[in-house]
Amino acid sequence: MTTDTSQAPLSGGMLWLAAFLLAAANFVVVLDTTIANVSVPTIAGGLAVSSSQGTYVITSYAVAEAVSVPLTGWLASRFGTVRVFVTAMILFGVCSVLCGLAGSLGTLVAFRVLQGLAGGPLMPLSQTLLLRIFPKEKVGAAIGLWSMTTLIAPIMGPILGGILCDHVGWPSIFFINAPIALVCGYFGWRMLRRYESALLKTRIDGIGLALMVVWVAALQILLDEGKNQDWFASEEIVALAIVAAIGFVAFLIWELTERQPVVDLRVFRHRGYSVSVLTISLAFGSFFGATVLTPLWLQSYMGYTATEAGYATAMSGILAVLVAPLAAKLSSSMDPRPLVFCGVMWLGGVTLFRSFSTSDMSFWQVALPLLFQGIGMPFFFVPLTGLALGSVTEAETASAAGLMNFMRTLSGAFATSLVNTSWEDRATLNRSDLAGVVDQGGEMMARLTDTGLDGGTARHLVDQLVQAQSIMLSTNQIFWLSGLSFVAAAMVIWLAPRPSRVADTSVAH
Template sequence: MSLADQQRQPQPLTGSALFVGVICLAMANFLAILDTTIANVSISNIAGSLGVSTSQGTYVITSYAVAEAISVPLTGWLSSRFGSVRVFVTCFVFFGVFSLLCGLANSMTTLVMCRVMLGFSGGPLMPLSQTLMIRIFPKNKSHTAIGIWSMTTLVAPITGPIIGGMLCDHYSWPYIFFCKVPFALIAGFACWQLLRKFETKTEKSRIDVVGLVMLVVWVAALQIMLDEGKNLDWFESNKIIMLAIIAAVGFVAFLIWELTERNPVVDLRVFRHRGFSMSMITLSLGFGSFFSIAVITPLWLQIYMGYTATISGFATAFMGILAFFMAPVIAEVSSRFDARPFVFVGVLWLGIWTFVRSYANLDMTFFQISWPIFFQGIGMPLFFVPLTGIALGCVGEREIYSAAGLMNFIRTLSGAFATSMVNTSWEKETRYIHSELAGLTDQHGVATHAMQAGGMSLGQVRSSIDWLVQKQSVMVATNQLFMVIAVIFIVAACFIWLAPKPKHAVDASASH
């Protein structure tokens, strides 16, 4: 860059302007990530209020995640076409508007549609908030900007279940969406006032429309198939067969098109690097497993253990406490050594503690449930932080931003798919175990006679016994599922050794 170009660059913010700018940009990243977990503990409340099953209630999670995953690859094109500040502020304001509409929704269909639009709005906020954060800081303080941004990335998933639980218990589920509206609108307006001078140059760049349409088609078809399969008896349904064909054909066509297109919406050529490919396998398996246990745990605690949304939120959030304090240390240490052992130990640690949690029972106290979750959190920074360095360190310098966008896409999509699959498996296994236990329970009618002698009617007795059987069935199914997830964690940990040692160090700012 010439001296004249450097002089034309806007000067970094200082003083109170820098403080407000940091708060507003951090707020955008915080809210976008918060939305991935704030609804986890509220699923049963939302489902009950809107008259749908809890499995249908998980559409609130998957719809946002899928829409967010699709919008992330578009961030680069949108920024070059309309300007990064304009795109950021527009998405921020829309995020507030659609949060309001989510809270006002009176049916699951309306809520899911609003959540899709919320995901489209939230996707670009994460990468743009970081790049703008770096731009408003002096160059010698860029690591401070990255540190602040990373802190919000870790805090948001921790506080999501707590905020969601408290709002559901003390108010009602719409407030988990209403609470974000004033922050998004006010911070969005402040960002426009402060950051206009940092607007990037625009150009009429071409977008890969065909690739984008194919992406939306196969991802949407696959997600709908996963969500609806359990309700339609899977491939006994013509609808599921059709969705499977569309997803398969769409995916193959998408691969062929993106690998031959000059300016693809998702640059799949980076998969030619073995280190990146192996890292993505580890990421998809590991993050999918992690998100699965994060979804199941609050549902089990609320429906079958009698916990309130607030208490289940606190139990789930324990996983993030140690991760929050360890992340900066892991980032510093793993950058000096081979990062593969860190990832291996982190994912293996998550698997070991998932296996420990597979021995749960209905008589456990809050402490007995939460302490394994607390120690399991050690694996999170060991897994996520070094893996980024490995994945991006194995690609070419010019491919880093494409690889980073693809990494975000895979991570978000893995969470959405895992949510659907784990809910399907959980319900299917519960029904099977329930049918097995029902035939073995009170075969001689001793318990029935005793309960009737205590004043209960036959209908009350049957209902009571069925509920006891159901609780035990869910407990056994949950433990079995956790054992399977533990194995997947272990397999994911082993894949990282197939990746070579990274060729070069990567700035953490490139990862988002």
């Protein structure tokens, strides 16, 4: 992309005001990846759907965002970086309002898709514009500001989502985006339009984009709806599987032979990059799936309010923010593979520890493991990004960063569906197993009826106990599988060679 370098960087108050606007834009987009996590039970109740269907609000946004990220470069070169940023910002705000006004799950998911499509380009473009307006000697401050919003937003998401759901209503988690988006869009255009990039009439890989949308959408719908349709006993699920498989193969063939692919798959020829992407996909999928499951479990079966679940979930980000500078410093001065291994193993160890949870745990027994889990997060993501981008040529860095972000976001969406499906399926199996062994001699029923309860009420209490323990076992089983996935991801990283160069990770949006 050609940029207009004749414009001098901003300075003084104008520089920091513009930086604040760009950071705020990145903040609300990242915030929306987690603000809905604790809101799913409330949204599901408000729209009269199950909690499992409520997770479509998360997966639809993530998939749409993943699909739109690879288009950022083409959009910016074709229409201008500033124009695309301002347009996407305003559309993000409009779609957020539409999400809040949705009266059914179908319309909410449709508007979340549009919101994700608008939000995808905002993360890389906010970073690009920050680097453009800052003087070279202050580039470190620009990257630090952008990185802090990326780290803080996931912490604030669950807290803000919980408070708004409990005290205002679930539509408010979307409405709050609108004023921020409009302010950022309006003042962003006023202050940044002189930094507009030169326009290039580059063509887009329309066929590659269409094939990507087809196979990703088919696979996501299959994962979301499989449990409701009895999986491959359903003709619809079989058809989706065939479409996803054929679409994926066609996508691979087309992108590997296209001169200007929408996703440059050729970067996978570098072993270090391939191993890094596999590691981040396994680890981030495990992390995000467990992160989505935690507030669902706490609110549905542990008696937590959305606010309390938000506070517990947000604990994982506190130490992550504090440790991030150390992780960045070590990543630039030593082999990143031991850092990644230790960081991912730490996440796996904490998750395995959480697989021994009980239904009578206190708030701090739930929250403290999440707090300490945060130590491993920067040592997982920061050096892994450097390893991945240091394994490709400098000319491929931007494409490699976009593809890595696509895979990371997509793995989170797929993991959410798999975790939700497995959680419910395991709970059903556990319930069947427990029902056969609980109170075989009738002692519990006898004790309950001796207290004055009638037989129906006593059976209902026993049934509630069985259901609660079935869910608890299922939750622990999911944490156990997530922990093993972390361990596998940590082992995989040793297949990567040491990177031959230190990469500029500022492009890794």
